[in-house]
Amino acid sequence: MTDFLIVTHGSLASGIIDSAKLIIGDTSNVSFLSFDHGDNPDELGQAINAKIQYSINQNRQLMIFTDLFGGTPANRLALVTKQLIKRNDLEILVGVNLPMLLEGLMSAQQNEDVKEIKRKCMKAGLDGIKDLKEAFNL
Template sequence: MIGLVLVSHGRLAEEFRRAMEHVVGPQTQVATVCIGPEDDMEDCKRGILGCVDGVDQGDGVVILTDMFGGTPSNLATAVAQSESGTRAIEVIAGVNLPLLVKLARVRGAEPLGPAVEHAIRAGRHYIACATPARCAPPGEMAQQGQGMTPGT
């Protein structure tokens, strides 16, 4: 089974785990790292690596972060790069609940690469304007590069 490590600003990683388990039930091989503004970044990096060690059973690990370019994402990427060649680690930045639910459902049955692809596709698919009267028509948003419509 693919291991999961959620890394975020503040307590968001813990809340994402709670929300995921609310939808799909209790999960094993899942760890969280919550990064605060006063935390030492080297300690955080060691914490991420320790979590990767704890959830890795040989099928790979996905580190999910809250925002591309943020400290959690940068630290996760550094950990993944430092471990390249020794084990399979993928980093997904910009996690959302549909992505996480999909990954939880496929991580026991699919290899790392396809599982990551399916999760990202699900995460993108479920980003939509829920109040269409207030949004530009879907085609117009895509043409302007301002967003994606479900299924694209």
Template sequence: MIKIVISTHGKLAQELVSSAEVVAGKQSNLYVIKKSDNDSLAQMQNKINNLLKNINDEDGTLILTDIIGGSPCNASTPACKSFNTEILSGVNLPMVLSAIFLSKNTKTVSDLAEKVLFDGQKSIINVKKMLLNKIK
């Protein structure tokens, strides 16, 4: 099964996992890496590499990060050279849920990344406009 790593600043990753598990139940393929105030880029890279060494298998790993250009994202990119990984930035709860549900039946990590990206983008909606358009 494809593994999912959520890497963010502070407690966001753990809170996303906690919220996702309220909906989807406890997950065995979901991992968290947080950047604390004192972590350097090299320390973040070590955290990511060590985790990937411990969990990696031929199915690959999808890494979800909070913001492009942030330390969690930047620290993840070198892992693409050594591991079967895909990285998506801008993680939100719909992306985490999509990754959880689709990871069980998606064959490749690149296919999973495409589907999760689509679901994440699709979930960002101006609700007021949507409701007003339905009323017309």
């Protein structure tokens, strides 16, 4: 089984999860952490570590998404996972969007390996970016 963790600034993570739930239904394997103005980065790191350790202790793969390269959520993920980065059951992507989360959830339902889930999420994230005027000949 694959767990998903989304770590973002503000309410972005909860919003993406709500949207995914509207489209795909069950999002019980998705959790999130938000970093808001005035929050302590060290506490965010501790919360990230607790979520990761929970998945590891449950023998689950973990796909983590964050929003902005160089932002506090991504930086804390880098610090926390530095010792875990060689694990085959943990993957992390920056630049979360709805198409990549949906692809990840659908791939996880097929019991795909987290490395394959990551690959498909990256493709879906990039493929989801379109010029609407061009796509519809407007």
